Amino acid sequence: MVVIRVHADIQMGDFSGADLISDLPQSIIESILTQLPIRDAVRTSILSSKWRYKWTTLTQLVFDEECVPRNERTLFQKSLVNFVTHVLFLHQGPIHKFQISASYLQSCPDIDQWILFLSRNDIKELGLEFGEGQWFRVPSCLYNCKKLTQLALVRCELDPPINFNGFISLKSLNLHQVLVPPDAIENIICSCPCLESLSLSYFDSLSLNIHAPNLKCLYLEGEFKDIWLEDTPLLVEMSVAMYMTDDIAEHFEQSSSCNFVKCLGGVPQLERLSGHIDFTKYLSIGNDLGRLPLTYNHLKTIELYEVSFEDMKEMLVVLCLITSSPNLVELHVSCSNSPAATDDPDLDFWEKKRSSDCLFNRLKVVEMTDMSGGLQEMEFMKFLLGNSPVLEIMSIKPFVYDMETQLNMLIEL
16 A cells, blocks of 8 residues: 655645646556556546546456446446456556456356457456356466466366466466366366465365475365375465265275375475364275374464264374374364264273373464263363363363253363
8 A cells, every 4th residue: 555645835826836646656656546446546537638548557457346337237247348348448568467256247258358358468367256147168268378376266167278288377276166177177286386375165076186396275165075185295274174975975985095194194384274064074084094194393273173073083083183293282173063972982092192191282272162062072171181281271162052061061171
């Protein structure tokens, strides 16, 4: 943000002073115009003859449904298309960032022409976000944008040509509700050697094998048959929300490999891990965990949501993660509220854990939510309390819809 303070001592009726703002360097004027909505930036052309074309060299163009007055759907879409086309037609010089967010433009042929125009103007950041209606099929000219560093697509359809060699400069890829052939998504990732951030959401029954040696941030959400981080040695932040359907569960039952090792066995630099829905269940499937292939020396924050404490395999996943993270600082865990087991927990197992030399010497914050007061949960809490010498905060929130459970847990604690 550019802040301009003008100090002047102007006598009444003296208007002969210089136009200080208009004479500012173009780089500063562009910084000012970039802070404005594109509609207001274009409107500065009526200020004076000096301002008529100042907006036309903006390198960042961001459009949304506020660019034109609200109207009947067909007229509104036509107005928005005409506005974007007008801006691009008058624009001069390179366009480094182009972003449009609208609900009903997928069937508009003008978008293909916009992307063709952008592919010839050194586009670096491209964002296309559409709402209801059919998916927008991305034109082939997109794959000619060799200088792209960021690509974000929402409700689009991708089908790279056979001769596509990748986006050699792409650092950030965000695909949300995107239709793409299963093998194509892996090829796209592999062909982006500079990729640092990857976000894939709302994918169905996708087996994902990721080769991205420079990847640092990974966000996944959807129905995944498999997640194999085969070549991601620099990954520092990972968030996964998995949904396991009956078909995917059957697929896992036929698999003999250890999902934990495939997913987390090659990420030595991991600093933050967040797992949602069925992620811990996914990690628990396969061969016995045994001894993990590495120690997570950099992992400081672990978030695991909807963990089934009555499933000992899932409990082992949680224990393996925290005991393999000697510098863990924060632990957040929530219970899946599955029916409590009637059998007593394996007390020998917990006695061995509590008597072991495993200490969480950096753990300061533990937050546990949706707890039902089950025996496994209570034993896990005792284990943490007995092995966390610098613990400062332990927050325990019972399942809110069961007052009896809250009271019993309070008494037990």
